[in-house]
Amino acid sequence: MAKKTNKKVQRAPRGPRVTRADIVMPKDSGKTAAELKADSEKAKPTQGPVKRSLPRSAIYVAEEAFQWRGGPKQDRWERENHIYTLAKDLRNQKAPLTRLLVWQVGKRFYVIDGHHRLGAYDTAKWKKDIPVEVFTGTLDQARLRAIAGNVRDKLRMTPGQKSAAAWRITKENIGNLTADEVAEHTTISRRTAFAMKQVWKELNARTDLSDEQREKLPTITWKAARDLREGIEPDADFDADTWKEKKAEEVAELIRRHNAEIGLLADIEIAAMALRMLSERLPEALIEEWAGDYPELITELAARITNPPPDLEF
Template sequence: MSANKTARLTALEELKRRIEKGQPPTKQPTKLPLKKIEIIEEVFQHRAGGTLGTIDGRKHVKTLESALKHNQGNPLAPILIYWVGDAWACIDGHHRYEAYKAMAWKDNIPVKVFEGSIYDAFAKAGDANVKDKRPMSDKDKSQYAWELVNLTKENGERVYSKSQIAKMSNRSTSLVGRMIHVLATLRETYAEPPLERWTHAQRWYEQGPGNGEDVDYRAIMEGKAQRLADKLRTHFKQQLTADPVITFMALEKYSPELVGQLKTLLKEETDREAEDGDMEYGF
């Protein structure tokens, strides 16, 4: 991954090339089997942790499962889909998709086709998350705005204006303006500035890189963490999340030292998020 592109924008570029190599759809469906809908969370899911990576996300899916159980066989609202050259991809409705999957839904499910450019689809996915019944956190909204600021055409121009980004991400125009300024300054000052996360880029802008933090090493850590998460999900499925208290007790029995370290890390992350929120709103 280029140091000058976020992982999401790199994935977006790869998907754009896939679309360019593909063929137009033969028809625009209003219903599809679940297996015919592709999930591309690395592009179209803007929430931190993805669809099932947080307790709130899993609770939301459980709520939708309950709705399906008591809905007399009727499906949920249509999933918004987009043609990616060789398949239909979900751009809004990831939790509904997971609820259908958990219920082993056999019937075709209602879908609605989104028409527009890949950039418009990317933005629509973020806009849907911002306004969804389970909205993104302020931190996720700011990260989404940062990714839109980084999103450029082949000629280097931003795809969306400052006011458009502010409206799409539900962030202030002043914050988006600051992001644009920080991005331009970092690119002028450093050969490979850290642009993956807004919070990280903001610290480099304010404090410089002299904090001993290695950007490539962070990327390696993210990769290792993702692989470990995938192994846990494959082996334990939803066992770890079904009862957080039991999971916590099991971790304490496995390694009290690990639990102590996790408590410290969680406190540091909570304090950091509070500081970021203060900076964002000018407190």
């Protein structure tokens, strides 16, 4: 009969925990779409088998070309929280995440879809090669694929970001898309997509624009374009959109600093009640403010309230 032993099973030591202080946002290369196009035209044709994994040093980020959410300050808390969650999964499971989708330019591979996953690898200090899928289409096709990934990603783009993306696609004529196709790629309304096409066409056809106005057309915002079309002169010393965005960032940062976002996001019903307690007028004002960004949802809710199912009472 074998003797029993009191030896304990030795477990592999765990690595250090991932904390929020460890969160790393991938560094941007600063490459623009125009620069990537020029680089790709100069690059030699690739040879050998298609890459299925890459060392971190070969993977680059080009925010201007492939990140449709805006700069790193846009949705910063949500983006960092998403990276944090993915990084914890990496540490706990010790298995790679879903493959990054990348576009090759010479020896560099630029992330099309998977910016947050790349941030998670950096945050978790991943040492192994990173699984990838190499996209073989054109730059325009890669950029449209990037927005498709952002629209359906778990961390969804806001309506404002989708609108900005649609306007950018329209201005740059990425993929030579029709208005219907722009709406399909960005999920904005067809009406807005057609309006963008019409406004952009009219502005470029106008002969009364000053040289300065014409020079600014490539970077003009959707709101500024509509104002220009209607003849509304902007204040040269004041950019309302920039001012509002800055103030909104200050309020968001104040909420984050006091960890209030945890309570707001934990239970939407309780959050709605809390906002009403701040001001009885606030819910109505928010609905009015967001109605233009969520027209389909507003229409659906109105229909649901007007004609509720038989088993649902309001």
